Amino acid sequence: PKARILVVGGGFGGAIAAKYLGMADPDLRVTLVEKEPVFISCPMSNEVLSGERDLKDLTFGYRGLTRQGIAVVQDEIVEIDPVQHFARGASGNRYNYDKLILSPGVGYRWDAIEGLSEAVSERYPHAWKAGPQTLTLRRQLEAMEDGGVFAIVAPPNPFRCPPGPYERAAQVAQYFKRHKPNSKILILDAKDAFSKQGLFQAGWKQHYGEMIEWVPAAGGGTVEAIHPDSGTLVGEVEEYRGDVISLIPHQKAGAIAERAGLTDATGWCPVDQQTFASSLHPDIHVIGDACIAGAMPKSGYSANSQGKVCAAAIVAAIHGNAPPEPSYVNTCYSLIAPDHGISVAGVYALDNGRIQEIAGAGGVSPMDADARYRAVEARFAHDWFRNITADMFT
């Protein structure tokens, strides 16, 4: 009988794993279960906040995968039985599998900040899953008076998209500069350092002067509580107010990973980093943001790379072969202004069972690059987005 592979989650990890399984071995029966009818990309969603982009440009359907012979089903998986090898959907459907790949993205720790809840977060949108909250945040920014304060609460490590909060600040500053030049952006951070920090801070200053202020944890930036009625954020030392607030919660693996018993005390999923087989239930592979992948950041590109490594390992196992020696890759672009892109790139290999960055194989954009270089990187950012979404959905 043909091996049945169930993929749960049709985002950056899952869509790619499903497609590459099918390409590597047309004899597999691959089913992809995704709870949403379409996928909305987080990458480039900060451009919706600046007004540069429409959410429609970030929305993708699954027809491309269906055409390749993958059974795509819209359902939410609510239960996984790792012993009996089946998953159950909210629809009541039962999905039997030989191997399961889980790529559910992140969940939120609502209890890490006092006063925060899922309901409160609708008023102070994290927009950390692109969709309705992205549009709510855009409308709030449009409604804000010139001279107002936009506060971004940045989470502690590890979290989805390490440069994301800082790109968000730049994209909103771009909008403010044109339409609300007396406004301010305050980043309240639970950390003392962040991804591409030097490049971001230089770019913020170059394009937006003093508009963006970053308060690190050591300066009292850690937000401990929110008073939802007044929009007050309680830091360790003082209180802050935001006319518009994007509160990005502390994170953990997506809910279904926890419910299926795939997470450890960190809240994330430990895996064999060569195959992404769960350390807790080895016939379930966890990829993308939800897994612990050594030195790789939680990014769409990392999830894509992991999806391919995982698919190859599963195909090898099904044919009785050892998993191939993997190589992994990630690049994260950020847009500071329409003609100003920056990037961080990494190439990774397995070392003592852990994914480690190969020294000298990656790095960040040069600090002293000229305007032309920054403009080329901005173009690369958009090209990257077109390529990776074509890889997923066509």
Ligand code: FAD
């Ligand atoms: P996702 O892509 O979120 O996919 C998870 C899917 O699983 C979702 O479609 C969800 O609906 C589905 N799902 C969850 N639970 C269930 C269930 N129980 N049943 C069925 N379906 C389920 N990364 C980059 O590489 N480059 C960037 O420029 C970049 N920019 C970003 C900007 C922002 C503002 C943000 C927030 C993120 C950005 N990222 C970027 C990060 C990137 O979005 C994530 O790292 C990536 O989406 C992770 O892929 P994933 O497969 O783990 O999760």
